[in-house]
Amino acid sequence: MTTLHGFYRSSASFRVRIALNLKDISYDTRSYxxxxxxxxDPAYVAxxxxxxxxxxxxxxxxxxxxxxxxxxxxxxxxxxxxxxADSAGRARVLSLAMNIGADIHxxxxxxxxxxxxxxxGLDESQSTQWQRHWIENGFTALEASLRRGSEGRFSxxxxxxxxxxxxxxxxxxxxxxxxxxxxxxxxxxxxxxCLMLPAFQKALPDQQxxxxxxxx
Amino acid sequence: MTTLHGFYRSSASFRVRIALNLKDISYDTRSYxxxxxxxxDPAYVAxxxxxxxxxxxxxxxxxxxxxxxxxxxxxxxxxxxxxxADSAGRARVLSLAMNIGADIHxxxxxxxxxxxxxxxGLDESQSTQWQRHWIENGFTALEASLRRGSEGRFSxxxxxxxxxxxxxxxxxxxxxxxxxxxxxxxxxxxxxxCLMLPAFQKALPDQQxxxxxxxx
Numbered sequence: 001m002t003t004l005h006g007f008y009r010s011s012a013s014f015r016v017r018i019a020l021n022l023k024d025i026s027y028d029t030r031s032y033x034x035x036x037x038x039x040x041d042p043a044y045v046a047x048x049x050x051x052x053x054x055x056x057x058x059x060x061x062x063x064x065x066x067x068x069x070x071x072x073x074x075x076x077x078x079x080x081x082x083x084x085a086d087s088a089g090r091a092r093v094l095s096l097a098m099n100i101g102a103d104i105h106x107x108x109x110x111x112x113x114x115x116x117x118x119x120x121g122l123d124e125s126q127s128t129q130w131q132r133h134w135i136e137n138g139f140t141a142l143e144a145s146l147r148r149g150s151e152g153r154f155s156x157x158x159x160x161x162x163x164x165x166x167x168x169x170x171x172x173x174x175x176x177x178x179x180x181x182x183x184x185x186x187x188x189x190x191x192x193x194c195l196m197l198p199a200f201q202k203a204l205p206d207q208q209x210x211x212x213x214x215x216x
Numbered sequence: 217m218t219t220l221h222g223f224y225r226s227s228a229s230f231r232v233r234i235a236l237n238l239k240d241i242s243y244d245t246r247s248y249x250x251x252x253x254x255x256x257d258p259a260y261v262a263x264x265x266x267x268x269x270x271x272x273x274x275x276x277x278x279x280x281x282x283x284x285x286x287x288x289x290x291x292x293x294x295x296x297x298x299x300x301a302d303s304a305g306r307a308r309v310l311s312l313a314m315n316i317g318a319d320i321h322x323x324x325x326x327x328x329x330x331x332x333x334x335x336x337g338l339d340e341s342q343s344t345q346w347q348r349h350w351i352e353n354g355f356t357a358l359e360a361s362l363r364r365g366s367e368g369r370f371s372x373x374x375x376x377x378x379x380x381x382x383x384x385x386x387x388x389x390x391x392x393x394x395x396x397x398x399x400x401x402x403x404x405x406x407x408x409x410c411l412m413l414p415a416f417q418k419a420l421p422d423q424q425x426x427x428x429x430x431x432x
Contacts, residue, residue, distance in 0.1 A: 049360035068310035075303040087291040094284035102318050144265035
């Protein structure tokens with residue numbers, strides 16, 4: 001059985017859910033509540049030494065890091081492809097994904113904000129400003145990179161790629177933090193195209209079973 | 217001609233230099249001094265919308281993001297391979313690389329520290345503590361992940377992989393910031409094995425032409 005250790009609101013778990021859905025892989029889930037630090041329990045750290053979500057248990061392996069998991073799914077279940085067939089296209093979608101995965105997302109995640117608030121002494125308004133800053137900064141560059149690339153409804157042509165798997169969850173986080181995503185029209189239109197697909201719809205945070213437990 | 221737009225002390229440029237050397241690709245360099253924000257000049261942002269280093273000009277393409285560049289080199293020049301041949305091995309080295317590329321490196325780079333100092337009001341000691349915190353936190357997990365993986369002199373077996381290309385530059389940064397890398401014996405021994413290879417030696421920051429201009 002394939003099991004996704006994740007959390008409905010975890011952006012990196014969201015990426016992997018989309019990949020699993022696009023490739024039509026059935027899976028069950030184990031949920032770890034990030035606000036109450038369930039992902040740092042020793043039982044989970046034994047599975048994933050980083051104590052980060054997600055981990056995918058598949059084919060007898062415990063895979064960590066969303067990009068590595070998506071790469072594994074791509075090489076073991078190549079249809080439908082999440083990477084362009086040509087080397088330059090692959091490099092383009094990977095670069096777009098890393099614009100988010102390396103240069104936006106890690107700066108705004110819960111553990112980063114926790115350090116800024118508890119150790120560096122920032123107040124809530126300052127830490128939210130920090131999160132917004134890196135999203136806006138990153139989206140400005142991402143918008144420019146998307147415009148100079150391939151035409152099409154998605155980040156790269158007319159089918160979803162790994163770049164879209166990173167963009168959609170980051171846009172959900174951006175909106176939650178009050179970023180005006182409409183200022184980035186290419187990003188906004190790509191998200192709209194993605195959300196037409198059942199694979200993305202089914203992966204949405206509010207569609208996950210563990211989201212129900214957290215409704216106030 | 218292949219041209220690397222980079223900087224001797226840029227960790228992401230360092231990764232790409234190692235890859236180019238391992239694959240025996242000759243290249244020339246254009247240097248952008250990060251402390252004086254040369255990489256944010258409009259002429260460079262026209263090349264790379266993120267205004268980040270490095271960019272590799274190769275085969276008529278302008279490639280950005282070190283991981284995407286390394287992937288391109290791998291698919292166009294497969295020998296010697298920088299990824300294991302099996303899917304699970306690929307996922308393992310990518311996960312190790314992302315432990316650094318996503319979860320350590322972006323938190324400690326110049327632009328992040330600049331924001332913490334100039335906007336969030338941290339002093340130099342607090343921002344250095346922040347940088348060390350994420351390196352030590354990430355190295356603790358990386359050490360555990362490396363130990364539970366394949367035996368061998370490098371991160372994955374007895375030849376260098378993309379994981380090593382990420383580890384070595386991060387260790388150089390860690391040492392510069394006063395992190396005691398010897399507390400992570402597997403990491404330290406992998407770096408030692410890497411530095412026996414000319415491809416890594418030639419890629420060292422102090423071996424780059426632009427490092428000479430910066431000697432005090």
